[in-house]
Amino acid sequence: xxxxxxxxxxxxxxxxxxxxxxxxxxxxxxxxxxxxxxxxxxxxxxxxxxxxxxxxxxxxxxxxxxxxxxxxxxxxxxxxxxxxxxxxxxxxxxxxxxxxxxxxxxxxxxxxxxxxxxxxxxxxxxxxxxxxxxxxxxxxxxxxxxxxxxxxxxxxxxxxxxxxxxxxxxxxxxxxxxxxxxxxxxxxxxxxxxxxxxxxxxxxxxxxxxxxxxxxxxxxxxxxxxxxxxxxxxxxxxxxxxxxxxxxxxxxxxxxxx
Amino acid sequence: xxxxxxxxxxxxxxxxxxxxxxxxxxxxxxxxxxxxxxxxxxxxxxxxxxxxxxxxxxxxxxxxxxxxxxxxxxxxxxxxxxxxxxxxxxxxxxxxxxxxxxxxxxxxxxxxxxxxxxxxxxxxxxxxxxxxxxxxxxxxxxxxxxxxxxxxxxxxxxxxxxxxxxxxxxxxxxxxxxxxxxxxxxxxxxxxxxxxxxxxxxxxxxxxxxxxxxxxxxxxxxxxxxxxxxxxxxxxxxxxxxxxxxxxxxxxxxxx
Numbered sequence: 001x002x003x004x005x006x007x008x009x010x011x012x013x014x015x016x017x018x019x020x021x022x023x024x025x026x027x028x029x030x031x032x033x034x035x036x037x038x039x040x041x042x043x044x045x046x047x048x049x050x051x052x053x054x055x056x057x058x059x060x061x062x063x064x065x066x067x068x069x070x071x072x073x074x075x076x077x078x079x080x081x082x083x084x085x086x087x088x089x090x091x092x093x094x095x096x097x098x099x100x101x102x103x104x105x106x107x108x109x110x111x112x113x114x115x116x117x118x119x120x121x122x123x124x125x126x127x128x129x130x131x132x133x134x135x136x137x138x139x140x141x142x143x144x145x146x147x148x149x150x151x152x153x154x155x156x157x158x159x160x161x162x163x164x165x166x167x168x169x170x171x172x173x174x175x176x177x178x179x180x181x182x183x184x185x186x187x188x189x190x191x192x193x194x195x196x197x198x199x200x201x202x203x204x205x206x207x208x209x210x211x212x213x214x215x216x217x218x219x220x221x222x223x224x225x226x227x228x229x230x231x232x233x234x235x236x237x238x239x240x241x242x243x244x245x246x247x248x249x250x251x252x253x254x255x256x257x258x
Numbered sequence: 259x260x261x262x263x264x265x266x267x268x269x270x271x272x273x274x275x276x277x278x279x280x281x282x283x284x285x286x287x288x289x290x291x292x293x294x295x296x297x298x299x300x301x302x303x304x305x306x307x308x309x310x311x312x313x314x315x316x317x318x319x320x321x322x323x324x325x326x327x328x329x330x331x332x333x334x335x336x337x338x339x340x341x342x343x344x345x346x347x348x349x350x351x352x353x354x355x356x357x358x359x360x361x362x363x364x365x366x367x368x369x370x371x372x373x374x375x376x377x378x379x380x381x382x383x384x385x386x387x388x389x390x391x392x393x394x395x396x397x398x399x400x401x402x403x404x405x406x407x408x409x410x411x412x413x414x415x416x417x418x419x420x421x422x423x424x425x426x427x428x429x430x431x432x433x434x435x436x437x438x439x440x441x442x443x444x445x446x447x448x449x450x451x452x453x454x455x456x457x458x459x460x461x462x463x464x465x466x467x468x469x470x471x472x473x474x475x476x477x478x479x480x481x482x483x484x485x486x487x488x489x490x491x492x493x494x495x496x497x498x499x500x501x502x503x504x505x506x507x508x509x510x511x512x513x514x
Contacts, residue, residue, distance in 0.1 A: 110371075
């Protein structure tokens with residue numbers, strides 16, 4: 001029964017559109033080999049969690065994925081396009097399909113919340129030429145993260161959880177098909193973490209995004225993940241659902257869930 | 259061994275700075291142009307420095323006149339004061355001292371601002387959102403400083419001459435019209451033009467070093483402090499080197 005179910009799930013995945021595909025990704029800094037042939041597939045509408053210890057290459061991988069870092073070898077396909085072969089204009093175009101939530105939020109602290117959200121719009125006017133009222137779009141996006149009243153505040157006036165929500169709103173304003181979350185709950189208290197996790201689920205339903213979540217927070221992984229990859233020494237050490245990996249007999253896998 | 263690595267890192271930095279400068283000129287002439295941000299930076303850089311430049315210029319004028327007067331008095335040559343002070347201020351003291359105060363204010367400001375943007379991933383966020391951060395942050399700041407410093411130096415020079423006039427008026431009973439008549443009779447375009455041209459290079463160098471240090475900032479918040487500090491040190495050093503080259507070239511063309 002279980003085997004039939006697995007085959008059915010695999011067949012279902014194969015028919016789904018691949019939003020992200022990483023094949024044999026390698027990246028080294030001198031003698032430090034961070035990624036040693038990492039592979040990944042993210043399907044449409046899926047929540048994929050990557051777990052790994054600090055220094056296991058999670059952040060390097062996600063930076064390679066949006067072209068902030070150049071991989072030594074391997075291919076990275078975003079919605080079928082190999083980003084390692086794109087020029088700057090094409091790369092910027094494909095980046096409008098990806099929302100990136102940075103670990104430290106990366107809100108522009110010399111700008112108000114409104115200006116932070118308007119910033120990605122200014123460069124992609126073509127995509128939004130039908131939108132004449134940017135204020136309405138900014139307000140609507142802020143409403144979706146529950147912070148419409150902060151529109152004229154500066155980032156320094158916001159709490160940690162609010163900053164995270166605003167950063168998520170900024171990532172959502174271009175209506176991306178893929179969202180990359182880099183440690184979305186790090187540095188937050190347990191209650192705020194739960195709120196952010198709930199918000200991530202809500203956003204996925206509302207915007208119908210596919211999400212790649214990098215985290216070492218087991219609670220976050222349990223709630224949001226549909227599939228997980230454990231990243232150890234720059235390679236895919238184990239892959240499966242949360243329940244499968246949590247019940248694994250492998251000591252290295254079990255260490256993640258303690 | 260340690261000496262070797264210091265020399266090596268020095269040359270690596272020179273290479274990186276050269277590449278950074280080359281990238282500035284490449285990005286300067288490619289679209290899109292960030293005019294709005296350029297104007298914002300011109301206003302911000304000018305506005306941040308104008309009071310400092312004014313006060314510095316005024317004090318330069320006062321001090322230079324106060325210090326020089328007794329020596330000229332000994333030779334009965336007080337009437338040469340306006341000529342001497344104006345040439346010193348316009349040719350050398352004004353541009354160099356005002357550029358140094360500008361470096362202290364702007365190079366460190368840019369170094370710290372871009373440095374903190376780098377360590378808090380704001381520059382990465384810009385890149386991801388489709389804006390070229392080099393063009394938006396670096397090109398606009400360098401261009402703004404290159405445009406604004408000459409204007410600030412002209413303003414500072416004028417204030418310095420006014421400061422000098424105040425002392426002359428108080429000590430020697432020289433009228434405003436007489437003082438500035440003498441100043442303009444002495445000054446020639448060969449004094450003004452090379453001095454103004456070199457301030458463009460000063461402004462460029464100050465912002466270039468500030469941007470280079472901030473944009474390539476590493477190692478967290480400690481790196482931000484280091485970037486701001488080394489931006490001022492290198493910018494000031496570069497100023498003197500550029501000044502020497504400028505004086506050397508002026509000497510060839512204008513025989514000062």
